[in-house]
Structures are given as C-alpha cells and as structure tokens.
C-alpha cells in the first residue's frame with residue numbers, strides 16, 4: 411500500500427463509513443469479529459445476491475489537489491463504470507474527530523463486469539491517491555465483509571460490516587472550517603495562491619484584492635446588506651433602496667470578478683468557496699470607500715457565502731447542520747460588519763412563480779434549490795444561525811412597494827437614517 415494511504419487504515423475499525431442514499435447519509439462500521447446476530451446496514455440490505463460493491467477513498471495528501479481529484483473522479487466513474495453502478499458519494503471519519511473526514515465514492519457491480527471493474531480499479535490504485543475497498547457477501551447472504559482491495563496484497567484481512575449509529579451532526583461538519591467556509595482573508599487567499607498553477611485566472615483575482623484590510627474602521631454612513639434565496643426580490647429591493655435613500659449599491663461578488671465567476675463555479679467547493687470569500691473582502695473595501703460619502707446597500711455578502719457553503723456541504727434534513735451556536739456560523743474577525751442585514755423570505759410557491767416569470771438561466775446550485783426542499787430549508791436555517799451583525803427576517807411576499815416601505819422603517823429604526 412502506498413505510504414500516504416497508511417495513516418488512513420491505522421485506526422481502521424474505529425472509522426465510520428457513510429454512504430449517501432436518497433439524499434441523506436447512511437452509516438456503517440467494520441468489526442473484526444461478530445458478537446451475536448447483527449442486522450445488515452441499510453446500504454447492504456437493499457443489494458441483490460449477484461451484486462459486488464466497492465469503495466474508493468481519496469487520501470487528502472494535499473487538500474486542494476485531493477478535493478479537485480475527488481471532484482473529477484465522479485465524472486470519470488460515471489463515464490467508465492457500467493450503467494446501473496449507482497455511484498454514491500461516500501465518506502469515512504473518526505467520530506467527533508475534527509479533520510478526520512476522507513471523501514470518496516461507493517458503487518456496485520455485477521459479477522460479470524468484474525474484469526472491467528478490476529481494470530478501472532487497478533489503474534486508479536496505481537496512479538492516484540485512492541484506497542480501494544471491496545465488499546463481498548457470505549454464501550447465505552446474511553453478512554457482508556469489507557477488505558482492502560489490492561492486486562499486490564490478496565490476503566488482506568476481512569472486516570464484517572455492521573450498522574453504526576448516526577453521529578450527532580453530518581460528517582462533513584468535521585472538515586468544514588477552511589474547506590467550505592473561510593474565516594480570514596489569509597486562509598481564502600492561501601487556497602487561491604496554491605491553485606495558481608492549475609487555474610491561471612486566480613492571479614487576476616488576487617490582483618483585485620485591497621492592499622490592506624481594516625475591519626474595525628467604523629463606516630460614517632450605515633451599510634445595509636440584503637440577503638435571501640434567488641428570486642426573493644433582492645435586486646428589486648436593493649435598487650429601490652438605492653434610489654430612495656440616495657445610497658450606493660454594491661454587490662458581492664463584486665462586478666470586477668464577474669469575468670471569472672463561471673470559471674470558479676465549475677471548481678470543487680474548496681476553490682469555489684475561497685473565490686466567493688475573497689469577493690467579500692473586495693466588496694468590503696468598496697463599502698469602506700463608499701460609506702464615507704453615502705449610505706451603502708449591498709446585494710448579498712458573507713451570509714450568502716457561508717450559508718450556501720454550509721448547506722451544500724451537508725445533506726439531509728436541517729438537523730444535520732452543525733448545531734446552532736457552532737463556531738462555523740461565526741463572522742470572520744477581519745471582515746467588515748454591516749450595520750444591518752435584512753433576510754428576505756418567501757414561500758416556495760411564490761418564489762417558483764417569480765423565478766418562472768423572470769425566466770433567467772440558473773446556476774446548478776440554484777436549480778438544486780428549486781428541486782430540493784431540504785436544501786432550501788438548510789440554506790434558510792444556516793442564514794438564521796449566522797452570528798455577527800444584526801440580522802432581521804422580512805417576509806417578501808407583499809408587493810414590491812410594501813416590502814420597500816417595511817425595510818425603510820427598519821432601516822430608520824435600527825440605523826437612525
């Protein structure tokens with residue numbers, strides 16, 4: 411086994427494995443011996459007699475390249491594996507141990523496809539940082555065992571797969587900090603600098619950064635951020651506020667990054683989120699300059715960056731989010747805090763109606779928002795849990811003018827404008 415994969419198997423039987431089934435994680439563990447009868451974990455009980463299973467775990471020898479490899483591996487598997495392999499996202503982690511999450515994929519295959527699968531796996535194992543496990547069924551179909559799959563080491567030890575309790579929170583929460591959400595400009599820049607050779611555009615993005623950041627400088631005029639899911643009416647409201655208050659309207663990501671946004675939207679979370687994080691600091695610099703002259707209205711800011719990142723990293727119901735009060739919801743200490751954040755909420759039917767009327771192209775994430783109620787709920791709940799500037803939720807279902815009047819009242823009350 412390659413040297414960098416060894417740490418992964420050192421506490422092998424303490425690890426929990428998680429496979430995404432129907433949009434939520436299902437857990438199993440591995441044991442050397444079975445004590446008494448045990449039920450099959452849900453991942454295995456739905457398989458058929460002829461099925462074999464495999465898992466691929468990507469060892470994070472370098473978190474950026476590791477995440478990029480994991481991201482691209484999905485497309486490769488979907489292209490190379492026979493139809494019906496049911497490739498599912500999987501991970502392995504040590505319960506409650508931060509940073510212990512390892513990402514991978516799980517798939518099944520029929521015995522007749524073995525030569526094809528073995529070819530794909532041995533190519534992967536030889537050239538890439540993956541640990542491959544195979545799963546086989548006992549004669550009576552009552553048990554499944556997991557072993558390390560390797561041509562060189564055929565006599566690997568087998569472990570029985572057993573059900574495992576769900577951890578308190580989704581395993582992705584273990585690796586969220588500085589992988590999905592960045593809490594300082596330095597951490598986000600560090601990621602972008604490290605991918606300069608694979609994504610040349612990062613040089614141009616980094617050149618847009620302010621030379622110094624002073625989050626403590628108090629703006630002379632109020633800074634009001636408008637947040638909410640797509641089509642809740644942010645553009646409509648921010649433009650009206652600009653006109654009514656004689657304010658400057660800014661957005662995050664800022665206009666100067668728009669050329670590169672689509673490029674970063676295609677990248678894995680660690681790179682994509684670092685791009686949006688850096689965008690907030692560029693907008694913050696613009697806010698500092700403009701708020702010396704007039705009130706500033708901002709269309710999306712840190713809440714969007716953090717809430718979407720957290721809600722995408724976990725799957726399943728809202729209860730899978732990191733708990734309320736968790737450090738992942740904290741505002742970065744080096745990022746300017748607005749005077750007020752207004753979160754627009756809208757019932758799903760009205761939001762869909764407005765989306766249809768607008769008829770614009772949407773990002774994959776926004777399409778996912780449309781299809782996946784659980785995702786929408788997670789984003790909105792993550793928005794609410796963010797700790798930092800005053801954030802007030804406003805129902806955006808009344809007419810545009812009524813919403814404007816209500817937000818103006820709030821701004822006058824809270825920002826003394």
Ligand SMILES: Nc1ncnc2c1ncn2[C@@H]1O[C@H](COP(=O)(O)OP(=O)(O)O)[C@@H](O)[C@H]1O
Pocket residue numbers: 638639640641642643644645646647764765767768806807808809810811813
């Ligand atoms: N209060 C409102 N009532 C009805 N329609 C609205 C209201 N606010 C916005 N809209 C319409 O809904 C659509 C989405 O609004 P938009 O401001 O573009 O949202 P966002 O910027 O949040 O994506 C637009 O077609 C807009 O004209």
Ligand SMILES: Nc1ccn([C@@H]2O[C@H](COP(=O)(O)OP(=O)(O)O)[C@@H](O)[C@H]2O)c(=O)n1
Pocket residue numbers: 639640641644662663686690710711712714715716718719773775776
């Ligand atoms: N400050 C921001 C703004 C957007 N985003 C990301 O950008 C996506 C939404 O941006 P958008 O421009 O489509 O939203 P609208 O302004 O069209 O409502 C979200 O999926 C977020 O992941 C972010 O991370 N940080």
